[in-house]
Amino acid sequence: MKVLVYGMTDNPGGIESVIMSYVRNVDSEKVQFDFLSTFTPIAYEDELKERGSRVVHLPIRHEHPLQFRKELRAFMDEHAKEYDAIWVHLCSLVNIDVLKLACKKGIPRRLIHCHNSQNMWGGVRNLVHLQHRKRIIAYATDYWTCSEDAVDWFYGEGIASNPSYVYIPNAINPGDVAFDAQKRQAVREAMGWDGKVVLGNVARLHPQKNQEYLLNALAPVLGKSSNVALAIVGDGELRERLERQAEELGIADNVQFLGLRSDVRDLYQGMDAFVLPSKFEGVSMAFLEAQANGLTCLVSDTLSDEGIVNDNVIKLPITADGEKEWVDAVRRLDDSGNRAEHSKMEGSVHDIHEQVKQFYSRLHV
Template structure:
């Protein structure tokens, strides 16, 4: 059995977590097995499912809260178990912490993969400083350099490493997030929005995802289209701020905070339009899943990588155009709401390398390469 120690699963079921569990469901687990090293003692996203698929979930203390305990537990785990693994695969959005690669090298794990999942800094200045320092020396500790997009590779790696970077597609399990009329009815009935036009966003409630701007858009859009709501699926640091902003704009009754949800396909099915105004992205799983569901998407131009657009229902708009202009664009989209045909979705995603059923074989090969 070829064993891989994977870092990247947190308590929040975000894009990286979705990416990892999508592939883990599909890999040939008679040949390759994943264990998950998690920087928290709390239950992490998908933990029960990961265990049911045969993976161990290893919890160590959080570095930011208990640094001494974190170092002790990480060292003790590696001393006992590093020899069990042929590879370590570190999935992160910045290089602020490369301890897992350093200790993997120290304890003799031969294949050490660093995988970039973002294209800009989403942290504070200290972590940005650490990222820039570690960017200079990442090749001392990693043997393989992966990224979700070309932009993500540029953000993580010096020029000489960018040519070595392997792009791993954020491939999707199409059936899992495809449109369901039945699920649409269930969710819309649950929230009492059966007769409403539903704008939706899925993502961590964080400045990167720009939900504050989505609220500004909603204010303008609802003035002309009162029978509408905006549903935000996710949780995060900005939640309190978003509640306050909704009150200030007098649109509180039009905003649904749905929290973290496991069945994203059901919530996408309940939406009519996917609002995607991020200020930066690596290669968004949320944007891909929205298209798999057939939704019209309005996304920030020059921010969302162009390779995310796989269907004709995906539209770009500049953030600097402002909330009112975005609201006008949504109004145009709402006049002719039509989901993309399922066969067209499967064709486009397979050809572009975003169908998990075809991409998983490539990942298995890359993981087991010497």
């Protein structure tokens, strides 16, 4: 089966991690993935090409709308007939051009996969999203979501009764992030974390991910004389503002902005807890990976219980009054015991090996 994938960006974030979990674990003799994107290069492009995937780049739609449509149409005219399915990954329905043309050019299965539970932008984009919500039933054949909390906003009420709707939990390979004591020591030495309690946040630097709140809340435990450090892994539009905030709060010595990293799975080994104060989420892939590693996870109470697998996940408020609860939770962290015993990821619905079986079944591979 040949599947055309749309939705990868140049940022190795959540959607990209979801897609790569399938790429790396699906039998390549059964399914071939090709990629269509407006980003050059896309995340993991070299790996994808090594695996035999075609990667096609289109002009950025909002910068070159006419050229985007021209090249998209040319690609579909020439190649649509080669594909059994198109798998479109979106955080909103602002742009459904690819889905529409895939329908017009006859790609038989057209899967739309929801990855967010709220609009990250607002304004006109939200109005466009609401309009497109009414129209996608004419173009898509399958409606997938990573979170059942997201479906009403993304698809509209009543989608859950549609026989083509499926809840597909985000999934990882637990073995890729399993706790390893030797790796932990090596990472802590390399990162200068020896003697510190290291809190890790893995997310793009965006208002949705709420790192501004995290810095304010944890300032009392991140002072110069503290043995607590915060490692923020990821990049984004808020980086400079967050770096200034850390300086103004007097905590810059104990806050590391590590940017985009290719060794995130190793960094989990060196952390002592994972912190995720997001305002909203589908289900964070980083959160799943942290749990696979057995890390204690401090997450915002605005998130649903979807994605919670382990028993050492603590939900905390992200209000001004709730800041003290984050501080208290950090002060109560206990690294005694076997961290590996906390992870219940293997064999759960968030284990990619379980989801690959379902993927084959849904696509009749």
